[in-house]
Amino acid sequence: MERLDKAFSSCKIYSRSEITKIIRQKRVLVNGVIVTKPDFKVDTKVDEIRVDGEVVSFKKFSYIMLNKPNGVVSSTDDKREKTVLDILPFEYKREGLFPVGRLDKDTVGLVILTDDGVSAHKRLSPKTHAEKVYYFETADAITPQTVIEIEGGVLLKDGYFTKPCKIKLLSSVSGEITLTEGKYHEIKRIFGAKGNRITFLERVAFAGIFLDKNLKRGECRYLTQEEEELFTI
Ligand code: URA
Numbered sequence: 001m002e003r004l005d006k007a008f009s010s011c012k013i014y015s016r017s018e019i020t021k022i023i024r025q026k027r028v029l030v031n032g033v034i035v036t037k038p039d040f041k042v043d044t045k046v047d048e049i050r051v052d053g054e055v056v057s058f059k060k061f062s063y064i065m066l067n068k069p070n071g072v073v074s075s076t077d078d079k080r081e082k083t084v085l086d087i088l089p090f091e092y093k094r095e096g097l098f099p100v101g102r103l104d105k106d107t108v109g110l111v112i113l114t115d116d117g118v119s120a121h122k123r124l125s126p127k128t129h130a131e132k133v134y135y136f137e138t139a140d141a142i143t144p145q146t147v148i149e150i151e152g153g154v155l156l157k158d159g160y161f162t163k164p165c166k167i168k169l170l171s172s173v174s175g176e177i178t179l180t181e182g183k184y185h186e187i188k189r190i191f192g193a194k195g196n197r198i199t200f201l202e203r204v205a206f207a208g209i210f211l212d213k214n215l216k217r218g219e220c221r222y223l224t225q226e227e228e229e230l231f232t233i
């Protein structure tokens with residue numbers, strides 16, 4: 001058991017003065033009952049604590065799945081553009097959150113946000129070979145020969161030779177590509193090197209975690225226990 005104000009300060013959502021304020025303003029419910037004393041004793045493992053009706057997460061780290069919409073950048077702050085952090089609903093915001101890996105501004109789909117730097121670093125490390133699956137559409141038809149060539153590795157304009165990957169064609173102008181590396185604009189540059197052009201790109205899976213089809217663009221949810229385990233192993 002610990003003091004309510006102490007519990008709040010460990011969850012990194014509110015500043016000290018905000019914590020006192022929200023408690024005094026009767027905005028905090030513990031197990032459905034309004035609590036107005038900052039020294040009220042709570043057990044964050046069993047008690048349900050809500051602020052303005054929203055359940056507060058007291059876990060050490062947050063793991064969030066976001067369905068990134070078009071036009072939003074995958075960085076923590078940007079002077080001109082809207083970022084993935086800007087579009088997070090207030091109740092998900094926490095100090096130290098960042099997107100794991102980068103999607104282009106016009107790429108949509110799965111972005112994981114966390115404040116667990118160690119696990120994020122592991123998942124992004126080239127040594128881990130975490131699989132990233134993207135649904136793509138192209139301007140021109142893709143031949144079976146091009147699929148074989150891309151799967152074997154492609155020489156990009158900057159001299160980089162891409163790692164082998166897998167492509168499953170869904171039509172002559174769409175499919176799924178699975179990469180185990182994440183170079184800047186990689187998929188666009190791969191298809192560009194083959195004289196084609198990506199017209200739509202959506203990340204559908206990362207490290208065995210699949211984009212939840214119930215999430216609309218711009219919506220998010222916490223990772224489930226199983227997804228969290230896939231991310232933190
Ligand atoms: N490859 C790209 O070209 N863009 C992305 O956003 C991700 C992979």
